Amino acid sequence: MTLANTGDTAIPNYSSLNAHDRLDLLKAAPLIFSPEQVEKxxxxxxxxxxxxxxxxLLDPSPLRSLNRAGELAPFSIVVNLIHDNLxxxxVLLAVNDLAKRGLGTPPIPFAFLQFGSGGRSEQALISDQDNGLVYQLPDHLGEQEKEKIHGYFQLLGATIVAGLEVAGYPPCQGNVTCLSPKWRGSTEQWLxxxxxxxxHPIWENARYLLLASDVRVxxxxxxxxxxxxxxxxQLLAGNVxxxxxLVSNTLHYRVPLGIFGRVLPEVHGRFRGAINVKxxxxxxLVNCVRHFALANGIFASSTLERLDLLGEKGVWSKSFCDEVAAYFRQVQGLRxxxxxxWEDGQYTSNSYIKLGELSPDTQVMVRQSMKLAIRLQKMTEKLPSILGR
Known part of the structure; x- marks a missing residue:
């Protein structure tokens, strides 16, 4: 089968540098992704x-020299390029594994989908799995042939999820993986x-729709x-x-900022003194930007793309979009x-930062980004009534 999207993502081009210059660059940059690493x-x-x-490739220790979110922010792009290639x-290893075990090769074209932070190209250093599979059944297939194809992709989904878990990507707690029939099926089944x-947009189904809005092949x-x-x-257009x-599904996230602008860290347990930055x-920030994007016919998957298009369409002013984007990039650095x-490699620890270990200017940025998040939540609360006029 032909593959339209197998990893030719643009990466920084260091191949034109001589060996000495490349070594200097590697020493200067704490995190880098080179053509040699892609080949590896x-x-x-x-x-x-x-x-x-x-x-x-995702060892955080070289980042120790940087303690400001703004310094770390650019490396989020590198982190996501690494995740994508891994x-x-x-996926390719899973396909090859089934073939080696005599279980066949893909009988029809398919696509591997990323949801959540992976769909938005916003993964942190430690990330879980939010994924799915879709495949196109040919016309006029008999039921037995269809079942055989469904059976192959069930095996492939299970092999992908198990393999990625071995590689360090645990399945998400919500079971959003191609192991689940909900996230694996033919185009017709997906439709x-x-x-x-x-x-039936009950809370759970609204959550699924929000996940689907962040999809990326x-x-x-x-x-x-x-x-x-x-x-x-089509289904979302004009559907107030x-x-x-969808809006009511996400506004329950509490921003830990007191009424007098004091950051409110955890007071009990293992993460005492830390805040959950995720x-x-x-x-x-992600949810509010997404809601305004969807309400205005913007279906880009990443937060920064959505902000660009909100500015282009005049939904928000260009200066406000730039402000949100600047804080968002720094929050990505925080992550x-x-x-x-914590240095324990645990997925749950990946969301918490210790306020006392942040530089003073980063602590100020944390407070300001929280204020912005609260402002956006208030704007988003009013969105349904604005659309219903």
Missing amino acids: IRNVDSFDELAVLRRE IRQG DQMDRWVS LWGESAIFTPVHDRFR FLLNR YGIYLP LIAPLH
Whole structure:
């Protein structure tokens, strides 16, 4: 089968530098992703090897020299390029594993989907799995042939999820992986499911729709998912009731900032004195930007792309979009600090930062970004009533 999206993501080009200059650059930059490292990933032939390489490429220790969120922010792009290439190789390893076990090769074209932070290209150093599979069934297949194809992709989904877990990507707690039939199926099954979610937008289904809005094809035939994406656009267009349900699904995230502008860290347990940067700042920003984007017919998957388009369409002023984008980038930098504060490699620790270990200007930035998140939440609360006029 042909693959439209197998990893030719643009990366910084260091190949034109001589060996001495490249060595100097590697010393100067605490985190880098070179063409040699891309090739190294592509030569991996087991999930155990992929795990070793993931730990090597995403080792946070070189970032110790940087303690300001603004200094760390640019490295979020590098981190996500590394994740993309590792996960793409994981999909290929799973395909090859089934073939080696005599279980066949992909009988039809398919696409591997990323949701959540992976779909938005916003993963932190330690990340879990939010993924799915979609495939295009040919017309006029008999039921037995269809079941055989469904069976192959069930095996592939299970192999991908198990393999990526070995490589250091635990399945998300919400079971949003291609191991689940909910996140794996033919284009027709995806379309039917999308219709059901929209027809019955209970809290859980609204959550699924929000996840689907962040989707990105990471490996395979991107055109296979296009009909599903188009259906989502059609179902959402002008649907104020549905948009209201989506908004109400996410505004429960509490920003830990007191009424007098004091940051409120955890007071009990293991994370005492720390704040949850993921749920306290990052996701409130992501969710509010997403809601305004969807309400205005913007279906880009990343937060920064959404902000650019909100500015272009005049939904928000260009200066306000730039302000939100600047804080968002620094929050992304904050998320890279977290593993250095705990050094236990645990996914849950990846969300917490110790306020006392931040530079004074970064502490100020944390407070200001929280104020911005609260402001955006108040704006988002009013969004359904504005749309309903």
